[in-house]
Structure formats: structure tokens, C-alpha cells
Amino acid sequence: MTLLPTIKQLLxxxxxxxxxxxxxxxRTKRETKQAVFLEVNDGSCLSNIQCVLDSFLRQNQSTNESILRLSTGASVEIIGELVPSPAKGQRVEVKCQQLKLIGEAPPERYPLQKKAHSLEFLxxxxxxxxRTNTFAAVARVRNRMAFxxxxxxxxxxxxxxxxxIITTSDAEGAGAMFQVTSLDLEALSKSGTPIDYEKDFFGKKAFLTVSGQLNVETYCQALSRVYTFGPTFRAENSNTTRHLAEFWMIEPEMAFAHLDDNIALATEFIQYLVAIALQDCAEDIAFFDQRIQPGLRESLERIVKTSFTRMSYTEAIRELEDSNAVFEFKPYWGCDLQSEHEKFLTEKVAGGPVVVTDYPKEIKAFYMKQNEDGKTVAAMDVLVPRFGEIIGGSEREWRLDLLEKRMEELGLAKEPYQWYLDLRRYGSTPHSGFGLGFERLLLYITGMTNIRDVIPFPRAPRQADF
RNA sequence: UCCCCUGUAGCUCAGCUGGCAGAGCAAGUGGCUGUUAACCACUGGGUCCGGUGUUCGAACCACCGCGGGGGAGCCA
Incomplete structure (x- = not known):
């Protein structure tokens, strides 16, 4: 099959x-006595191509009937000549010679109109x-960023x-999990007998993954530099503009790498992605800048040029304490950084992304490398203006004795983690990695404000339609 | 899960102190113009989210339920 040029190529x-x-x-039809103007879009780019049907074509009765039934949303095939446009508004246009109405979209039933719609309705x-400009643009940016x-x-x-995707370890500590089972829950519920997971598909309780990190660490200890990029599931009852029950996460992991290497990678990564978006999605970014988030392009350009502000958790707390700002949650050493704190640090203190390092061990995961001070771990979070945490990562605790001791302190059963502990028993290396929420990255790059609008079919509490 | 806001025409919303259901856009029809968020005129369009109650009378007040949005927490 030979693919026809896309509208992007034609333009x-x-x-x-x-x-x-x-x-x-x-997208739209505008009629005059002399001519009919059709704007046709195939998703290859934001712009439509203008197709002009002159009155000559209307003498053909079947063509004329097609024209009558052409409305916003209808699919068409148009054969014609690509000519310079005599009018302002577009460089080229198609002078139509043959029109075929492929699929109608009756305007009295088709929900999308030739007007702006709210994101909530969409x-x-x-x-x-x-089929709208906004969501097609998001889809194109999403594609480019994935690549x-x-x-x-x-x-x-x-x-x-x-x-x-399926895991049987239920204590990764990254949040509530969705259980996976092939048991007949309705029958079990009616019978009143206790559940015997021996009889379940995997012979034990199983869940959807909340992170690929522990698994990817195993490959890191052989291939040195690895990454995952796949779906992740959290059953948390989170109803916010930045949480999904099903989202895509990127998790790189580097052997022989320390926290500084990790921060350097994360920073370079974000800047690389933003630079590509600016370069390869210029038309879509311009659209977002104009219609969704004024000033977006400029702020993205600044990200590429400016190095990220780095501060330790202790310094961040001091910044918050020393400021005159009034916080709902009073900051103190040992507290979790609240949304309002993250906003203050990125928007008021740094005026851009901030990397916060060395958090108290009590508020971070068991696998993070313990620092010499005995109080903090070699963690790093990248916070960005507008919505806060976009990356969470750390150097991992690679010393067996310290890792086991930390697990005991937290009351974690060691048995399920034997394979993970083996990595520390045999040829252990210092290593580091982080997790980036793909949809959060997309929010940042597109200027969209609700995470449900940057994934095709969002899954969230009480929402799994389509 | 908690707090706040919200639900009226296809969409976005107005509807005052409880008194005949409204506008803009979209759509349909006609007109006009190489049009481009086209323009002008006319027309059609309603389970006022659902239920119960208060009242002579409820879109409006009260209670219960459902849906949507924003914020918080959890986190990526």
C-alpha cells in the first residue's frame, strides 16, 4: 500500500x-453562491487544509447533494489540484474536482459543534x-514525548x-493496590466460605504493579543502565487534577551511580524533552500558549536554558520557615512538604524547577540510601511550578546490613524480598534511579491543568468509561 | 476520604424577595459575500439532574440521593 501525503505534508x-x-x-463549511469552502483535518497537524468547491461542481446533482450533507465531523475524500490560495489565511488550498462524502455526521445528533466546548463536557x-484541536494536539505531543x-x-x-504488570509483592509501599484475581467473587460472597488464595490463579494474592522499580533494579545489576516505561496502577481514592488510577511511568536505573549522577540525569532528561517539544511540536505548543496557558512557550524556553535550583530538604524547610508567607500547614523539620510548600519553593523562591534532596528517612521509602547523618536519605524530588512533584527518586541502599536493618525498623517482612536482597548479597553496586509520571510531564509541557485531559481514556475513582 | 462550588435548550450560562422558561453560541430555512471564529434575517428547540417535603403557588426554600468541577490528603 502506498500512503497518500498527509495534510501536514500537503500544506x-x-x-x-x-x-x-x-x-x-x-471541521467547518462556509458557503457562498460562487463557492463552498471546506476546512478538512486529518490529525496530522493542527492546521486544516482549505478545499474550495466552485459553482461548476454544483451542477453535478450527486455532488450537490453531498455538499448539502457535509457538516462538521463528516469524513470526506477530495481529489483536486493543490494551488496557491488567492485569499489571505492560508498559503495553499485544494481546488476540488471530485468530492466523495464517506461518512455523514448529522448535525442534529453529532455532539461536537463548530464552536468552543468546555473540557468538562469533552x-x-x-x-x-x-477530534478537537486541543485533544488532537495533546495526542501529538504525547506521541512525540513517548518517542x-x-x-x-x-x-x-x-x-x-x-x-x-502483575505482581505478588503487596508491600512496595507506593500506595494502595488493585487486586488481580480469577476467583469467582460473586459465588464466594454467596457461599460465605473464607477465601483460599491457594485456589487463585497464581496460588497467592496478586496485584497490579504500583512501580517497576524493584524489578528493574535486577536488570540494572547486569545491564548497568536500564529504564522502564509502562502503565502503573494505584488504587488510592485520589480525586485531584494530578492523580490517575492508571498512568504511565518512566523509571531509569543506573548502576555505579550516586545521587549527583541521578540529579544530573533527571535534569538533562527534562530539558531534553522540553527542547524537543519546542522544536518538533512548535505548532501545537503555540496553540497551547495561545488558548490554554498564556506564557507557556516562554516558560518552556526558560526551562531549557536555566539550570534547576538545587537545595537540601533542610535548606528548603529553612526557606519556608524564614519566609513571611502564611501557610496552612506550618513547616518544620521532619514534615512532609505540602502542596503549598512546593508551590512556594518553585514559584516564589526559585522561579522555576527545584530539586530537593536529602529528606528525613521517616517520610521516604525503605530502599533509599541512608546518609551518614543517620537522619536523612539520599532522595531527590524534582518540583515544578504549577503543580509540584514531577519526579521522585533516590540513590538506593546497596549495603545489605543497612537495608535489612531499615526493613526491620519498619516492620517489613523480609521473606518476599529475598530476591531483592540477593542483589545486595552478590556483586552489589551503588545505584540510583527515579520515577517520572508521564502524564505529569505532559501537563507541564502542554499547559493543560487536569491530568484526565492528557491521557486518552482516564481511569480514576468511579471513572473507567470507554 | 474531607472541605467548598455546581447541575436550567445541543453547548456556555442568566433567571432578583417563591408568581407565565430566557440570552449568546450551535442547528434549520432564506439572503449575501473568495469565505476563513464569515455576515444579516427568520424559525424550531425544555423531565429546570432525580425523589420527597413546605407552600395557594417551587427552577428558586428544606431533606435525601446521583452527576460534574475545584481545593486538601496520598503520590508520580
Whole structure:
């Protein structure tokens, strides 16, 4: 099969009257006595291509009937000549010779109109919302960023590892988990007999993964530089604009790497992705800048040029304590950084992304490397203006005795982690990594404000339609 | 899970102290113009989220339920 040029390609061509075929969906139709103007979009880019049907075509009765039924949302095939446009507004246009109405979209029933719709309304028609400028632009940026993530790591010698979606370890500590079972819950519930997980599919309790990190650490200890990029599930009852029950996470892990290497990688990673978005998604970013988040492009350009502010948790707390700002939650050493604190640090103190390091061990996960001071761990969070944490990572505790001691302190059963502890028993190395929430990155880059609008079909509490 | 806001035409909303259901956009029809958020005129369009109650009378007040949004917590 030979693929026809996309509208994106047609729009960049030199128009010399060559014959072209346009296939896509009608965005608007404007009629005059002399001509009908159709704007057709095929999703290849934000812009539509203008197709002009002159009165000559209307003498053909079947064409004329098609024109009558052409409305916003209808699919069409147009064969014509690509010519320079005599009017302002577009460089080239298609002078239509043949029009085929492929699929109608009756305007009295089709929910999308030739007007702006609210994001809330569009969320209710997730299967159709991608036909709007905003959601198509998000989809294109999402695609480019997914590809750029692989490019970034592949260029640096990282291997892409597929960690499992189903896990039987229920204590990773990263949040509530969805249970996976093949048991007949309805029958069990009616019978009143206690559940015997021996009879379940895996012979024990199983869950959807909340993180690929522990698994990818195993490959890190053989391939040195690795990363995961896959779906992640959290059953937390979170109802916010920055949480999903199903989201995509990127988790690189580097052997022989310390916290500073980790921070350098995270910083370079963000800057790389933003630079690519600015360069390869310029039209979509310009749209977001104009319609969604004024000033977006400028703030993204600044991210690429400016180095991230780095401060320890202790310094961050001091900044908060010394400020005159009034916080709902009074900051003190040992507290978790609240949303308002993160906002203050990024927007008021740094005026850009902030890397906060060396958190109290009590508020971080068991596997993080314990610092010499006995109080903190070698953790790092990257906070960004507008919504806070985008990356969470650390150097890992690679010393067996210290890791076991920490697990005991936290009352974690060691048995399920034997394979993880083996990594420290045999050829252990210092190593570091982090997790980046893909949708949060997309919020940051597109300027969208609700995470449910940067994933095609959002899953959240009481929301799993489509 | 908690707090606040909200639900009226296809969409976005107004609707005063409880007294005949409204606007803009969209749509349909006609007109006009190489149009481009097209323009002008006319027309159609309602389970006022659901239930119960108060009242002579409820879109409006009260209670219960459901949906949506924002914020907080948890986190990526």
C-alpha cells in the first residue's frame, strides 16, 4: 500500500497545480453562491487544509447533494489540484474536482459543534474529543514525548526493560493496590466460605504493579543502565487534577551511580524533552500558549536554558520557615512538604524547577540510601511550578546490613524480598534511579491543568468509561 | 476520604424577595459575500439532574440521593 501525503505534508508543498487527494474530517463549511469552502483535518497537524468547491461542481446533482450533507465531523475524500490560495489565511488550498462524502455526521445528533466546548463536557465524550484541536494536539505531543523518552535513553546506552504488570509483592509501599484475581467473587460472597488464595490463579494474592522499580533494579545489576516505561496502577481514592488510577511511568536505573549522577540525569532528561517539544511540536505548543496557558512557550524556553535550583530538604524547610508567607500547614523539620510548600519553593523562591534532596528517612521509602547523618536519605524530588512533584527518586541502599536493618525498623517482612536482597548479597553496586509520571510531564509541557485531559481514556475513582 | 462550588435548550450560562422558561453560541430555512471564529434575517428547540417535603403557588426554600468541577490528603 502506498500512503497518500498527509495534510501536514500537503500544506508544506509548493503548490503548482499538482493533483492531490485529501482524506479527513470536515471541521467547518462556509458557503457562498460562487463557492463552498471546506476546512478538512486529518490529525496530522493542527492546521486544516482549505478545499474550495466552485459553482461548476454544483451542477453535478450527486455532488450537490453531498455538499448539502457535509457538516462538521463528516469524513470526506477530495481529489483536486493543490494551488496557491488567492485569499489571505492560508498559503495553499485544494481546488476540488471530485468530492466523495464517506461518512455523514448529522448535525442534529453529532455532539461536537463548530464552536468552543468546555473540557468538562469533552471529558464526557472521550471517544470523540480527540477530534478537537486541543485533544488532537495533546495526542501529538504525547506521541512525540513517548518517542523522545526512548531516544533520550537509547542515545545514552540505556536498555528498555519490560517489568511485569502483575505482581505478588503487596508491600512496595507506593500506595494502595488493585487486586488481580480469577476467583469467582460473586459465588464466594454467596457461599460465605473464607477465601483460599491457594485456589487463585497464581496460588497467592496478586496485584497490579504500583512501580517497576524493584524489578528493574535486577536488570540494572547486569545491564548497568536500564529504564522502564509502562502503565502503573494505584488504587488510592485520589480525586485531584494530578492523580490517575492508571498512568504511565518512566523509571531509569543506573548502576555505579550516586545521587549527583541521578540529579544530573533527571535534569538533562527534562530539558531534553522540553527542547524537543519546542522544536518538533512548535505548532501545537503555540496553540497551547495561545488558548490554554498564556506564557507557556516562554516558560518552556526558560526551562531549557536555566539550570534547576538545587537545595537540601533542610535548606528548603529553612526557606519556608524564614519566609513571611502564611501557610496552612506550618513547616518544620521532619514534615512532609505540602502542596503549598512546593508551590512556594518553585514559584516564589526559585522561579522555576527545584530539586530537593536529602529528606528525613521517616517520610521516604525503605530502599533509599541512608546518609551518614543517620537522619536523612539520599532522595531527590524534582518540583515544578504549577503543580509540584514531577519526579521522585533516590540513590538506593546497596549495603545489605543497612537495608535489612531499615526493613526491620519498619516492620517489613523480609521473606518476599529475598530476591531483592540477593542483589545486595552478590556483586552489589551503588545505584540510583527515579520515577517520572508521564502524564505529569505532559501537563507541564502542554499547559493543560487536569491530568484526565492528557491521557486518552482516564481511569480514576468511579471513572473507567470507554 | 474531607472541605467548598455546581447541575436550567445541543453547548456556555442568566433567571432578583417563591408568581407565565430566557440570552449568546450551535442547528434549520432564506439572503449575501473568495469565505476563513464569515455576515444579516427568520424559525424550531425544555423531565429546570432525580425523589420527597413546605407552600395557594417551587427552577428558586428544606431533606435525601446521583452527576460534574475545584481545593486538601496520598503520590508520580
Amino acid at each position: 508544506s508543498m509548493e503548490a503548482v497545480g499538482q493533483s492531490v487527494t485529501v482524506r479527513g474530517w470536515v 471529558r464526557e465524550i472521550a471517544h470523540l474529543r480527540v 523522545a523518552i526512548h531516544q533520550f535513553f537509547q542515545e545514552r546506552g540505556f536498555y528498555y526493560i519490560h517489568t511485569p
